[in-house]
Amino acid sequence: MRTTYDFPPAVDGALAPPRLTQGGARDRLLDAAYELFLQRGIRDVGIAELISRAGVAKATFYAHFTSKDELALAYLERCHRDMTVEAIIAETGRRTENPTGRLLAIFDVLDGWFRQDDFQACAFISTMLEVGAAHPLGIASIEYLAQVRAFMRTLAVEAGLEQPDVLARSCHILTKGSIISAVEGDREAAVYAKHMAASLIRDHGGYPITAG
Incomplete structure (x- = not known):
C-alpha cells in the first residue's frame, strides 16, 4: 500500500x-x-x-x-504538492472567486500558517538558501516558487490590473519576505504584507477586495 x-x-x-x-x-x-x-x-x-x-x-x-x-x-516535489503552492492556490479559490480577493487571500493563508505552533520555514526558500541558486535543488526550488508568482500574475490579468508582471513580482517579494520575517519570530508578518499588497493593487489600478 x-x-x-x-x-x-x-x-x-x-x-x-x-x-x-x-x-x-x-x-x-x-x-x-x-x-x-x-x-x-x-x-x-x-x-x-x-x-x-x-x-x-x-x-x-x-x-x-x-x-x-x-x-x-x-x-521538494512532495512539498509542492501537499503543503505549499498547490495548497495555497486551492485555498484561495475556496475563499473567494474574485481575482483581487484571491491575491490578498494568499496573505491570509500565510498568516494562518505562520501562527501554527509547528510552523516551519518554506522548504523551497530554505533549500535555495542552503545549497545556492545554481545547485539542481536550488534550481528546482526557484521553479516551484516561480509558480506562485505565475499564479499571482494570472490573477492580476484576470482583475485587469496594470503591469501584471510588475505587480506579481512585487507581491511575490512580499510573500517571501513575510516568510523570512515569520521565521525570525514575527507572526504578524503576513498581516503587514497584506496591507502592502493592497496598496500595490491600488497603485496598479485596482480596488482591493478581501475574501469573505
Whole structure:
C-alpha cells in the first residue's frame, strides 16, 4: 500500500500539516526526508540517518534513489504538492472567486500558517538558501516558487490590473519576505504584507477586495 499525505482542510485559515499514513519503503524514505530536511536542512542529514529513520536497508534506499539529492528532489516535489503552492492556490479559490480577493487571500493563508505552533520555514526558500541558486535543488526550488508568482500574475490579468508582471513580482517579494520575517519570530508578518499588497493593487489600478 502506497504512503500518501492526506491533506486535511484548512482550520481557522491555516494550512493544516499533512497526515502520514503507512506505506512502502519509498514512501517511508520520503516521510523521513520530510521530517529531517524540514528540521535541519538537507546537508546536515546523511543517508545513514535517513535509512535508520525510515527503517529500510541501504540496498533498499539505492533501489529507489540513486543519491540523497534525488531523494531531496522528490521531497521538494512532495512539498509542492501537499503543503505549499498547490495548497495555497486551492485555498484561495475556496475563499473567494474574485481575482483581487484571491491575491490578498494568499496573505491570509500565510498568516494562518505562520501562527501554527509547528510552523516551519518554506522548504523551497530554505533549500535555495542552503545549497545556492545554481545547485539542481536550488534550481528546482526557484521553479516551484516561480509558480506562485505565475499564479499571482494570472490573477492580476484576470482583475485587469496594470503591469501584471510588475505587480506579481512585487507581491511575490512580499510573500517571501513575510516568510523570512515569520521565521525570525514575527507572526504578524503576513498581516503587514497584506496591507502592502493592497496598496500595490491600488497603485496598479485596482480596488482591493478581501475574501469573505
